[in-house]
Amino acid sequence: MLSLPINDQLTNLQAWQQSVFCMALAEQNITHFKMFSQAIESEHDVIADNILQLFWEKLTVKGAKINFTIQEENFDVIIPEASDHEFYGVYPAVDYCVITNCIFNSFTSKSKEEALNASQTSFATIASFIELQTGEEIDEAILIEEPLFIEQLDVQKTILKMLDNERCPELIKSIRTYIRSLESTNIGISTS
Numbered sequence: 762m763l764s765l766p767i768n769d770q771l772t773n774l775q776a777w778q779q780s781v782f783c784m785a786l787a788e789q790n791i792t793h794f795k796m797f798s799q800a801i802e803s804e805h806d807v808i809a810d811n812i813l814q815l816f817w818e819k820l821t822v823k824g825a826k827i828n829f830t831i832q833e834e835n836f837d838v839i840i841p842e843a844s845d846h847e848f849y850g851v852y853p854a855v856d857y858c859v860i861t862n863c864i865f866n867s868f869t870s871k872s873k874e875e876a877l878n879a880s881q882t883s884f885a886t887i888a889s890f891i892e893l894q895t896g897e898e899i900d901e902a903i904l905i906e907e908p909l910f911i912e913q914l915d916v917q918k919t920i921l922k923m924l925d926n927e928r929c930p931e932l933i934k935s936i937r938t939y940i941r942s943l944e945s946t947n948i949g950i951s952t953s
Contacts, residue, residue, distance in 0.1 A: 763884055763901060765914070770921055771877040777820065778924045780867040781933055782876040784816050785920050786883050787860045788940045790853065792952045793886075797841065797854035805839035809861070812836055816864055817937060821930040833865050849893055853948065856886040880917055883947050887913060890948040913947045916940075 762768075774782060791806075791813060798806035812832050818825045840858045843851050860879045867875040887909045891899050904910050923936050944953045 762881055763904075765880075765884075767880065767914070767917055767921060768877060771880055772873050774873075774876050774921075774924065775928075776867065776871050777928055779873070779876045780816070780864060781820060781924060781936055782917075782920055783860060783863040783867055783879040784813070784820075785936050785940050786879045786917075786947075787813055787816075787857065787864060788937055789916070789943065789952075790857045790860065790883065790886070790946050792946050792950055793850070793853035793948075794857040796950070797850045800848070800850055801841075801846070803839075808835060808839050809857075812861070816868075817933070819868070820933050823930075827868075829865060829869050833869075836861060836865070852889055853886050853946075856882050883913060883917070884910065887947055909948060916943065916947075 771782070791809060794809050795806040798804065798809075812835065815825075815827050815832060819827050836858075841851050841854055843855050845851075859882045863875040863879040863882070866872050884904070887907070888899050888904055891904070891907055891909070899907075919939065920936060923932065923939065926932050941952070945951055
C-alpha cells in the first residue's frame with residue numbers, strides 16, 4: 762500500500778463520503794472499461810454505465826431506490842478475467858471494476874476502507890501503465906514523482922476538499938461535474 766498523506770483522511774470519511782469518493786474515481790475511469798468493451802466487441806460498457814448512473818441517482822435523487830443485490834449480480838457477470846485476454850487494456854478495465862466493487866461495498870457494508878481501496882487501485886493503475894511504458898517495475902519513490910501520479914493525487918485531494926461540506930444533492934452533482942471537466946482518465950486517456 763502506498764503511504765500517502767490522504768490515507769488517514771480517506772478512512773475517516775462518513776459513509777456517504779466514502780461512496781461519493783469511490784463514485785468519482787469510477788466516473789473518471791469508466792472510459793477504461795468502455796474501451797476494453799469495444800475492443801472485445803461487447804456491450805458490457807452499457808451495463809457498467811447504467812450501474813454507475815444508478816449510484817449517482819441514489820445520492821442525488823430524493824427517494825431513488827436501488828436493489829444493490831441485483832445490480833451487483835449484473836455487474837459481477839461483466840467483470841473481465843485478466844488471464845482471458847492478451848492485451849494491456851484488460852488491466853485498467855479490471856481496476857475500474859475493483860473501484861466499482863468499492864462503491865457497492867460502501868453502500869452495503871459501510872466499510873471505512875472503501876475510499877482508501879479505490880484510491881490505492883487508481884494509483885496502481887497508474888503504476889502499471891508506467892511500467893508498461895518503461896518495461897521496468899516502478900518503486901514508490903519514483904512513482905510519487907511521476908506527473909500522472911501527481912495529477913491524480915491533486916484530483917483526489919480536490920474531491921476530498923469538496924466532500925468536506927454538508928451533504929446535499931448539489932454538492933454531489935458538483936463533484937461529478939468536476940470529474941467530467943477533467944476530460945481524461947487517471948492515465949491520461951481522453952474521456953471526451
